[in-house]
Amino acid sequence: MKETLQDHAALSDIFNQDEPRVNWHDETLWFVRTKRDRAVNTIPEWELLRETASQIKHNVLSNLSSYLEQFEANAIANGVQVHWAADAKEHNEIVHSILKKHAVNRMVKSKSMLTEECHLNDYLAENGIEVVDTDLGERIVQLADEPPSHIVLPCIHKKKEEIGDLFHIHLGTAAGEADPQVLTEAARQDLRSAFLTRRAALTGVNFAVAETGEIVVCTNEGNADMGVHLADVHIASMGIEKLIPERKHLGFFLRLLTRSATGQPITTYSSHFKKPRPGQEMHIVLVDNGRSRQLGREDFRNSLKCIRCGACMNTCPVYRRSGGHSYQYAISGPIGSILAPNLDMKKHADLPFASTLCGSCSNVCPVKIDIHDQLYKWRQVLVKEGHVSPVKAAGMRGMAWMFSFPAFFNIAGKSGRWFMKYFPFMVNNKLNPWYKEREMPAPPKESFREWYAKREKNKK
Amino acid sequence: MRVGLFIPCYVDQFYPNAAIATLQLLEKFGVDVVFPKKQTCCGQPMANSGFSHLTGDCDELFVENFAEFDYIVCPSGSCVLHVKDHLHSAKHPEKAKEIRTRVYELVEFLTDVLEVKELKAKFPHKVGIHQSCHGLRGLKLSQMSELVAPEFSKPEALLNMVDGLELINLTRVDECCGFGGTFCVAEEAVSSKMGKDRVADHVNNGAEYITGADLSCLMHMEGILKRQKSNVKVIHIAEILNAE
Amino acid sequence: MSSRDKILAAVKASQPQLTELPKVTIPQSAEGLAERFTTVATAIGSKVYEISDLEEIKAIVSAQFNSSSRIISSLPEMQDIAETDIAQFDPHSLENVGLAILKAEIGIAENAAAWVPESNAMQRVLPFITQHLALVISKSSLVPTMHQAYEVIGDRDYGYAAFIAGPSKTADIEQSLVLGAHGPRSMTVFLLK
Numbered sequence: 001m002k003e004t005l006q007d008h009a010a011l012s013d014i015f016n017q018d019e020p021r022v023n024w025h026d027e028t029l030w031f032v033r034t035k036r037d038r039a040v041n042t043i044p045e046w047e048l049l050r051e052t053a054s055q056i057k058h059n060v061l062s063n064l065s066s067y068l069e070q071f072e073a074n075a076i077a078n079g080v081q082v083h084w085a086a087d088a089k090e091h092n093e094i095v096h097s098i099l100k101k102h103a104v105n106r107m108v109k110s111k112s113m114l115t116e117e118c119h120l121n122d123y124l125a126e127n128g129i130e131v132v133d134t135d136l137g138e139r140i141v142q143l144a145d146e147p148p149s150h151i152v153l154p155c156i157h158k159k160k161e162e163i164g165d166l167f168h169i170h171l172g173t174a175a176g177e178a179d180p181q182v183l184t185e186a187a188r189q190d191l192r193s194a195f196l197t198r199r200a201a202l203t204g205v206n207f208a209v210a211e212t213g214e215i216v217v218c219t220n221e222g223n224a225d226m227g228v229h230l231a232d233v234h235i236a237s238m239g240i241e242k243l244i245p246e247r248k249h250l251g252f253f254l255r256l257l258t259r260s261a262t263g264q265p266i267t268t269y270s271s272h273f274k275k276p277r278p279g280q281e282m283h284i285v286l287v288d289n290g291r292s293r294q295l296g297r298e299d300f301r302n303s304l305k306c307i308r309c310g311a312c313m314n315t316c317p318v319y320r321r322s323g324g325h326s327y328q329y330a331i332s333g334p335i336g337s338i339l340a341p342n343l344d345m346k347k348h349a350d351l352p353f354a355s356t357l358c359g360s361c362s363n364v365c366p367v368k369i370d371i372h373d374q375l376y377k378w379r380q381v382l383v384k385e386g387h388v389s390p391v392k393a394a395g396m397r398g399m400a401w402m403f404s405f406p407a408f409f410n411i412a413g414k415s416g417r418w419f420m421k422y423f424p425f426m427v428n429n430k431l432n433p434w435y436k437e438r439e440m441p442a443p444p445k446e447s448f449r450e451w452y453a454k455r456e457k458n459k460k
Numbered sequence: 461m462r463v464g465l466f467i468p469c470y471v472d473q474f475y476p477n478a479a480i481a482t483l484q485l486l487e488k489f490g491v492d493v494v495f496p497k498k499q500t501c502c503g504q505p506m507a508n509s510g511f512s513h514l515t516g517d518c519d520e521l522f523v524e525n526f527a528e529f530d531y532i533v534c535p536s537g538s539c540v541l542h543v544k545d546h547l548h549s550a551k552h553p554e555k556a557k558e559i560r561t562r563v564y565e566l567v568e569f570l571t572d573v574l575e576v577k578e579l580k581a582k583f584p585h586k587v588g589i590h591q592s593c594h595g596l597r598g599l600k601l602s603q604m605s606e607l608v609a610p611e612f613s614k615p616e617a618l619l620n621m622v623d624g625l626e627l628i629n630l631t632r633v634d635e636c637c638g639f640g641g642t643f644c645v646a647e648e649a650v651s652s653k654m655g656k657d658r659v660a661d662h663v664n665n666g667a668e669y670i671t672g673a674d675l676s677c678l679m680h681m682e683g684i685l686k687r688q689k690s691n692v693k694v695i696h697i698a699e700i701l702n703a704e
Numbered sequence: 705m706s707s708r709d710k711i712l713a714a715v716k717a718s719q720p721q722l723t724e725l726p727k728v729t730i731p732q733s734a735e736g737l738a739e740r741f742t743t744v745a746t747a748i749g750s751k752v753y754e755i756s757d758l759e760e761i762k763a764i765v766s767a768q769f770n771s772s773s774r775i776i777s778s779l780p781e782m783q784d785i786a787e788t789d790i791a792q793f794d795p796h797s798l799e800n801v802g803l804a805i806l807k808a809e810i811g812i813a814e815n816a817a818a819w820v821p822e823s824n825a826m827q828r829v830l831p832f833i834t835q836h837l838a839l840v841i842s843k844s845s846l847v848p849t850m851h852q853a854y855e856v857i858g859d860r861d862y863g864y865a866a867f868i869a870g871p872s873k874t875a876d877i878e879q880s881l882v883l884g885a886h887g888p889r890s891m892t893v894f895l896l897k
Contacts, residue, residue: 137876222887229829265815296718356640363606379510433648438683
């Protein structure tokens, strides 16, 4: 996984050098958005479900410490071992220690954005443990040595021919084979042997029920279940915000999750893991890693309601035209842009600005997170904390000063469109980013205020 | 009824015809309209860039200019939304609060306050509506495509009163044009691409004109159309509603 | 201080004032459940057969599936075509199962999901490792939505249970739908009168 020093704008610029590919990426994700629209429009009570789910999650955030204790007690009573990790490092160490105890050096893993956030695979690799990602999309990006570019569709940035090339090298499929059916079958055969031979399986967690101590994992492929049910050890990693109060609340979230994510009425599998299989060990690792800090940020705590459906990415016109990797965080797109600055403001200062604040993300969000309002609010925080370039800061101060003096505004207007000088995008030259693909508005003979002054004079 | 005409800075400078049409349209409906000359900017470009703490003087000036009116009307959804959401005054907090409830975007003022049911306007052209995001999702001028809720569109209702006008259908009814204030230069590549795609949807569906209630988006799309040497033009909705 | 105590203390200090859980009931029509279930099931790639007797399953199975494949069933009525006791087997030994015929407890009309608790699955891995899956659902156990399904489930105890809706699938390669990702390549539902 390569580190880069470029920001979202610079990486988007590179992404946009291949316009047909941008069109393809945009249309592929827009297709998912239209599938979502079709699915949600079959549910007349959709907006009520969103509102209710949002309120349930609000209750969770307001009572999280009690729910965590309740969940822990119930999980322990169910025979599950519960661990607490304050940060990514502790999470990785806990997972490693469990594997070490069982002398396991090969593990299968189903999708878990938390383990991406914690860079678990890299950590385990350094400690001599091989991890096989079993979600097809995740397996593909793992073979390509890339991070996922989307939380639900990890390799949505890859064309089938590129995947065919990868599979040719790693799985021995025929050169030039790019049929999704054939490639999926090859992965099925390869991963089946992994499932049958690994003694430990790690899964993520979609929902954890405080009332019962059970966890729910949703997949379409069945990879989480194949891994867990054939392994001696099941490790489930979850952020502490994944809790919901009662089992019956799953009804709301499972109705919302997949319709929002892919437009399916539900994932193929919604697996409820409550107790380990006889003879099996089950571990749950509860991870904070900045979540309690975000909970304390009044303006941003609602971001913790996220159920990771990815709908905000599919609808985001910027995400569709910049690709997930331009965000340089495990969770890309609008939701990632309000989560990432909580972990590292300096590193992720570009993300809240990677938006037009169009608001479509907030409208598709199944738990009604005010995503675009939070992007706006993060901008204010990042500027105040000094994470915005001094040039921009000086320009903005000049603009603010000028706008507060009407007399100066008028003089500047008369002396030939003050706008050209003071709006950064209004200069007609090749260095101006506006001018690269757009013409300037033609300056009219007179401004409105000049016209209006004349009219007032003529009236008298 | 006394209305303070709030003309955004870039409209004043680059699109005086839209401002004139707004003024004339309101006067046609018997409204007493005044343009306070000391107005400058609502402060949105700074606030959206993260510098809302610098907009204090802008805000005070806005309150001084507009506190006296029954309504404040503006031909830009984005600027109206900014005032509605963010106008604050240390000197006159009550007045600022009042203004936030009395500031209207032109289309909503026509449909909701003046309750316009008919218009004398003629515009025999094929027109595509650009639903500007702040007008759409902020001011709720139309139903948003993401929600499961009854359809409505205030700009469409007004345009349907215009003789000879034919509205075209878009493939993506309310996608953003990519202007986004300083986003248009800070994220030039994505912004331009979004603009090109938005324009293409109108052009491919046969629009002769692209209209909307926000000139910032129209300015962006005009920049793209002109670069492409397209015959398709942008026009503010006030100019269509005022066209005879 | 342990990480547990640190996290709980930090959460407690940060969490906002307590808000109530919403009290909402979602009214649902119980009309045409079998038709709705069948429509959705078909749309997500399942085959649905309406049957009035379990014996009918055998004819359909022999017509639809390879006769040489290993069949396992939780239904004692299937013992002449299937193995019906696998409790003592190592789950890995189910690797070569061709078809599993299992009883589901609930079917949901809105999404064609079927509730299969561990006791019905025989072994947790069976509904996943089998090449093909068939579920028997009583028409009387159909409910309109997830809400009613969880009402039926209530506080029942189980070690493991799953909603299963259709065959295993993926669309990870360019959004092209492929059935048979890791689990069953096909799903057959027998709706029993």
